[in-house]
Amino acid sequence: MALARGYSQVHICANRTRGSEIELEKALQEAEEVIRDTDTLVRVVLSGRRRNMQPPVHRIDIRPVLIKGQVLLQFMENDGCQTTTRNVESAELDIKEVLSSGYANILVEHNSGSMTIRITKKHDAQVHYEKGEREQNLEHDRVKARLLSPADPFLREIGISDNEGRIKPSRQDKYRQVEEFLRLLVPALNGVIDAGHIDRPSKEKPLSIVDLGCGNAYLTFAAHQYFMSIGLPVHVTGIDVRTESRNRNIEIAAKLGIASTIDFRAEEISNTTLKEADVAIALHACDTATDDAIAWAVINNAKLLLIAPCCHHDLQRQLKDSPEPWSLLTRHGLLKERMADLLTDALRAQILKMLGYRTETIEFVGGEHTPRNLMLRAIKTGAKPDPIDVARYKEMVELWKVQPALAQRLANLLVEIDVVC
Secondary structure: OOOOOOOOOOOOOOOOOHHHHHHHHHHHHHHHHHHHOOOOEEEEEEEOOOOOOOOOOOEEEEEEEEEOOEEEEEEEEEOOOOEEEEEEOHHHOOHHHHHOOOOOEEEEEEOOEEEEEEEOOOOOEEEEEEEOOOOOOOOOOOOOOOOOOOOOHHHHHOOOEOOOOOEOHHHHHHHHHHHHHHHHHHHHHHHHHHOOOOOOOOOOOOEEEEEEOOOOOHHHHHHHHHHHHOOOOEEEEEEEOOHHHHHHHHHHHHHHOOOOOEEEEEOOHHHOOOOOOOEEEEEOOOOOHHHHHHHHHHHOOOOEEEEEOOOOHHHHHHOOOOOOOOHHHHOOHHHHHHHHHHHHHHHHHHHHHHOOEEEEEEEEEOOOOOOEEEEEEEEEOOOOOOHHHHHHHHHHHHHHOOOOHHHHHOHHHHHOOOOOO
């Protein structure tokens, strides 16, 4: 059988016990049998990362589709920024190889129920079965569903939609930004919950989200409204230093009747009275306010971070004597500015990695002022830092003779892993 594109480079970790390997193999074999029965298959979702393995993409969704009278398997592969789709014949696909390609969470739904496989750090398979009818949809072309209806009352209150529930032409970019943000947040959160890093939200313990530097609270309200619309218990907090923003947002929440599950505080990020949250988000917090947001999230044990930085003046001011031959680049003002941007976010990502976060830099598409933005997405796994990661960070800081603002804010934690700020 032909191997699916991108999977031949992934190798299974060899340090499993024989017993757990047999148990896992049986679980994967059962999942494969369900997937091959395209008469009853509804969908498959692969997400999360197994220990010591690297999946080919962030998430894979598989479902049967009917094309020209033939049922194929539609692969939707999400790399964290965009989704690519392809259709393959079941007989030509090595499904076992796909299932073994590094994902920690495997969901297989069929007409009469579902099977969920969670692969532990020891490579054991925890299998859960659920009964219940599910409907198979073989349509090939499906309209891209909006996560947030243009008619949502909050969009009217903040001026994105008109009184008829239509997006205003002048606010299309902002609406796309909100939608794209949700499309990054939702699968990332699902993966974190499926992996057990965040407990499944309940009425007694709702999901807690904080928007650090929320401003007019577009994302604060959007996250709240989306999760409430799907019945997921949530409490969202927006923090911004401006009192007028807090008062405006509180007034909108009162009008919408949601004040019990969303609140706003007029505080500096570095001195906020909020002490915990499952998810921390920050969109375009200016310069070192982004470092304040990341530092707050790390210190207060947030499990998922979505951070879209803004301007990067701090390291730009520090780049005076560039190491050779880099002066060829930094002698040009615009190139020096872009170099400082990249250096700042690379060091932020490395600091997060050293402190136990699995960190990615992705493109956040749909910004209001620029067509493409960088976003840091970090998931707390608690992994101990690799000495080579610490060494490379030290080398980079010494080479450029800079002191990252984030390192100064997290100095106490970095000292514990032998990083002197």
